[in-house]
Amino acid sequence: MASELRAVHYVNQFFAGLGGEAAAGTPVQVRREPVGAGRALAAALGAHARIVATVIAGDNYFSDERERARAAVRDALRELAPDVVIAGPAFEAGRYGIACAEVCRIAGAEGIPAVTAMHPGAPGVLMYRREVLIVPTSASAADMPAALGALARLAVKVGRREPLGPADVEGYLPRGLRKSGERAEPGSKRALDMLEAKLAGRPYASEVPYVAPEVVPPAPPLRDLARAQIALVTTGGLVPKGNPDGQTSGNAKRYFRYPIAQLETLRPGEWEAYHVGYFTHLVDRNPNYVLPLGYMRELEKAGVIGALHPWAYTLPGVSTPVAAARRLGEGIAAQLRDARVGGCLLVST
Amino acid sequence: MRLELGSFPVRDARFGTRTRWADGVLEIDRAAVLAAVRRDPLVSTVELEIARPGESVRIWPVRDVVEPRVKAQGPGVVYPGWFGRSIETVGRGRTHRLAGLGVPEVSSVNWHDAGGDFVDQYIDMSGPWAALIPQSRLVNVCCVVEPEPALAVQTKNEVVHRATLTVADQLAAVVRDLTPPDVEVFELPPAAASLPGVVYIQCVHSPQAMSHSEHTFCTGTYGLTRLAPPWLLHPNEILDGALSGPYRTMFATSWAVVNNPVLLELYRRHGRSLRFLGVIVFRTEWTTQDEKDLMAEQAGKLAAMLGAQGAVVTWDAGGNEFIEVVHAVRACERLGIKTVFLTSEDSAEGGAPSMLKPVPEADAIVTTGFFNTSLLELGRVPPVERVIGYRRKSAGDAVDATIAGGEAVETAGAIAPPWRYDDHYGFNRLSTFAH
Numbered sequence: 001m002a003s004e005l006r007a008v009h010y011v012n013q014f015f016a017g018l019g020g021e022a023a024a025g026t027p028v029q030v031r032r033e034p035v036g037a038g039r040a041l042a043a044a045l046g047a048h049a050r051i052v053a054t055v056i057a058g059d060n061y062f063s064d065e066r067e068r069a070r071a072a073v074r075d076a077l078r079e080l081a082p083d084v085v086i087a088g089p090a091f092e093a094g095r096y097g098i099a100c101a102e103v104c105r106i107a108g109a110e111g112i113p114a115v116t117a118m119h120p121g122a123p124g125v126l127m128y129r130r131e132v133l134i135v136p137t138s139a140s141a142a143d144m145p146a147a148l149g150a151l152a153r154l155a156v157k158v159g160r161r162e163p164l165g166p167a168d169v170e171g172y173l174p175r176g177l178r179k180s181g182e183r184a185e186p187g188s189k190r191a192l193d194m195l196e197a198k199l200a201g202r203p204y205a206s207e208v209p210y211v212a213p214e215v216v217p218p219a220p221p222l223r224d225l226a227r228a229q230i231a232l233v234t235t236g237g238l239v240p241k242g243n244p245d246g247q248t249s250g251n252a253k254r255y256f257r258y259p260i261a262q263l264e265t266l267r268p269g270e271w272e273a274y275h276v277g278y279f280t281h282l283v284d285r286n287p288n289y290v291l292p293l294g295y296m297r298e299l300e301k302a303g304v305i306g307a308l309h310p311w312a313y314t315l316p317g318v319s320t321p322v323a324a325a326r327r328l329g330e331g332i333a334a335q336l337r338d339a340r341v342g343g344c345l346l347v348s349t
Numbered sequence: 350m351r352l353e354l355g356s357f358p359v360r361d362a363r364f365g366t367r368t369r370w371a372d373g374v375l376e377i378d379r380a381a382v383l384a385a386v387r388r389d390p391l392v393s394t395v396e397l398e399i400a401r402p403g404e405s406v407r408i409w410p411v412r413d414v415v416e417p418r419v420k421a422q423g424p425g426v427v428y429p430g431w432f433g434r435s436i437e438t439v440g441r442g443r444t445h446r447l448a449g450l451g452v453p454e455v456s457s458v459n460w461h462d463a464g465g466d467f468v469d470q471y472i473d474m475s476g477p478w479a480a481l482i483p484q485s486r487l488v489n490v491c492c493v494v495e496p497e498p499a500l501a502v503q504t505k506n507e508v509v510h511r512a513t514l515t516v517a518d519q520l521a522a523v524v525r526d527l528t529p530p531d532v533e534v535f536e537l538p539p540a541a542a543s544l545p546g547v548v549y550i551q552c553v554h555s556p557q558a559m560s561h562s563e564h565t566f567c568t569g570t571y572g573l574t575r576l577a578p579p580w581l582l583h584p585n586e587i588l589d590g591a592l593s594g595p596y597r598t599m600f601a602t603s604w605a606v607v608n609n610p611v612l613l614e615l616y617r618r619h620g621r622s623l624r625f626l627g628v629i630v631f632r633t634e635w636t637t638q639d640e641k642d643l644m645a646e647q648a649g650k651l652a653a654m655l656g657a658q659g660a661v662v663t664w665d666a667g668g669n670e671f672i673e674v675v676h677a678v679r680a681c682e683r684l685g686i687k688t689v690f691l692t693s694e695d696s697a698e699g700g701a702p703s704m705l706k707p708v709p710e711a712d713a714i715v716t717t718g719f720f721n722t723s724l725l726e727l728g729r730v731p732p733v734e735r736v737i738g739y740r741r742k743s744a745g746d747a748v749d750a751t752i753a754g755g756e757a758v759e760t761a762g763a764i765a766p767p768w769r770y771d772d773h774y775g776f777n778r779l780s781t782f783a784h
Contacts, residue, residue, distance in 0.1 A: 130700055166782030174783035176700030180718055180725055181782050187691055187717040187775025188610035191661055195689040196622055198713050199545045199659045207780060208694065208714040211702040249466070251721070251768070277669060279463045279561045319668055321721070322701030 005049035005159040008080050009038040010073070010087040010103045012096045013058040026058035027065070028072035030080075040144065041086065044152035049159060053080050055103070059095040062102075069099075074106050082112060084159030089117035089147040090124060092139040097124030104132040113158035117151045120173060133158065134173045168205070176211075214322075224306075228342035231309035232260070233332060235317025236283060236290030236349045237275025250276035250319035255328050257335070261310035265294035277318035278349045290347045309341050317348055350440050351536040352585040355421065355529025356448040362399050362488045370524050375450065377490065382519045386494070389515075391508045393495045397516065398737040400453075400489040405734040406474040408491055409760045413454040413595035414472075414484045414604040415513050417447040417521035420589070427521075428590035428603065430572025432511050440585030445524045448531075451487035451604050452520070454513040454595075455738040456494050458505045460567065461560035470599055470767045471738075471760070478730045478766050482599050483608070483776045491737045492516045506566035510594065535585055540620040545658040547623045549584070549615055550648055550681075552631040552664035552674045554596050559634065568594045568601060568665065570630055579648045580630040581655075584612055592630060598771040601665040609774045611663055611691065626655045631677060633670035641673035649680030657681075660688040665773045667720075671705040682710040689713045693720035693771045694781055703781070717772035718779040725770060725779075729763040736761045 013023040015037040034042040035054040042051045055076050062069045077085065085107035087100035100116040101124040107114035117135035118124055125134055135154055137147040150171045167174040183190065197204040222228050239247050245256050266287035273283035283289045291312055299305050313332050336344060358373050365376035379397050386395045400406040418427040423442015430436045459468055472484055479485035496508035555576045556565040563575040570580050571591055582591060593603040619625040631648050635641045652660050660681045664674045681688040690711050694703035719725060740760055758764060772779065
């Protein structure tokens, strides 16, 4: 049998039994025993874990004296060196939920597994669900027994550093991670079972819940185009003829930039498109199709734009996961910003 | 439309003096089959090789896998419409099949010559990649074929696939007049009106825009691969190969389409828990937003006109096409048709949506896991003792996901799996989970 884990429990003034709003300014304190709600938690942990200490802070103190409170919690955890930190449950509480999540983050930074519990709509969830293991609870503390049971079970699991299964199996809120694994039935059968459930009005769980895509706010308009340095960027997979840098035709890991300061236009035969997603012959015949250098030079000479940036950036914008696309885009944007580029013409395909 | 499908199980295949099937063993007169292929003067070289499940064999590269089928009774020919084969409507009478046998199409010929869209799929007969690929569990009679090099790429594709179909025809012909050990009847008799009507919207990619040709080889409907408004097919037509030919993964091959478990499962539930109304074959990779939305709207309208209360949507492709596919899901839902979307997923790194364009109406998704094999933690696939096809990478000089750095590699060695997995039709249990 696994040895008994040493747990530290975090609670606020209310659940420690110190009082309500009047005691919300209570500074961080440590008691070497289960306190308040911690006594029921200790029962739920049973022989698997023992609460060796309770860290208590008032909700106002933790939010108003944020840095001091965090430092005190960190120092306490370093001294106590527990196997696991358990915070809450905080249910629907705003300040308390945020404090619980932040205590878990501090523990995580110290290499100590941690888990908390609160209502899925609580601010602590909205702010920290990607970083912190959170057991969902109902809105009300009347749900305390069920919440403690789920919290204790997960605390023992992470305290033992056992691998964690999927969110719905283990009973925590998804952290935005997706991992590969097998289900009991093949996809074809699951699809028709789900359809029959949906048609009959029976409950079913989509295996890919809706995640709203990130919205990128556009940069403010250029104040004076005639004085701005403009850069050319293309996701059309343009490479020098022969692809000397070994760019991929999709799912790019790198972007490349090529000097165009000495060029008036892109000449066919010197460039080609390497891209798995469109009819590249068009660009092979006229590379300006995805990098309109010739036209931009005309605008430059006419004084419509201030100057053309001496480097052109290219990559194939195809079959690229969002995170990789973001990394590539941020890299290009940072280089353009450092070169004081004011605006950019990004040609996609 | 009634189709009897007679199955002749194949446990093993071997070369012999005449082509015949008996007690699960297929004997093949290699010279006779090759002679049939060589009747096409545009074939430069052709060989037949056998690979069995469990062997240390890699088949490289694989363009398609065809299941040998033959019409024993009824109009038309199997895999109709390809390169002059009859276009008469199929799906009636009796069809015989060699169950458990595949004819992989092995050739260096690429789909088309635009961009870096190279043939990059292979079959291992054992090991971790084989565990994920249904065709690895087949006895595979490989057609290794090269066309005359002076031909245009489109004609090369025709020569190569015609050779594969010729091999399949030669093998299936020997069971045409035999009595099958197993017969399954496929028809859609009237079912209780109280059961919900369900359509299957099967999205298949068209490479027309990508290649600027209406004839580029790919999964075809009666041999047509061009962009066209949605087709309505009886599922029996599909069982006779009216929708066949490959796309870029082992799950979008002729074999996978006639053995599609979504189609078969819908059929088996007809009259029991649903009414299977038919298959809307939806061509994808339109180019403008208006075209994509028009086709999605029309697919939804067609489903509604068929009286559908429910729909299953599958697809076979990568990115661009996702828009019209997921908009077809949305169009159905907006018409009140309850829809399930069966799909693979992209990486969710950084909390990003794993769907290229998430839409709130797609509220019933079944996932067959990450399509990008680098997320499946397979590492490198172990070396094999024997390669059927090419001992070195043969598909162009691409720097693709298989060959890092652009150097040719020994295909018998430890190599990366093909970069796409993509179980379009839900053959496997692999999936993803929220953590």
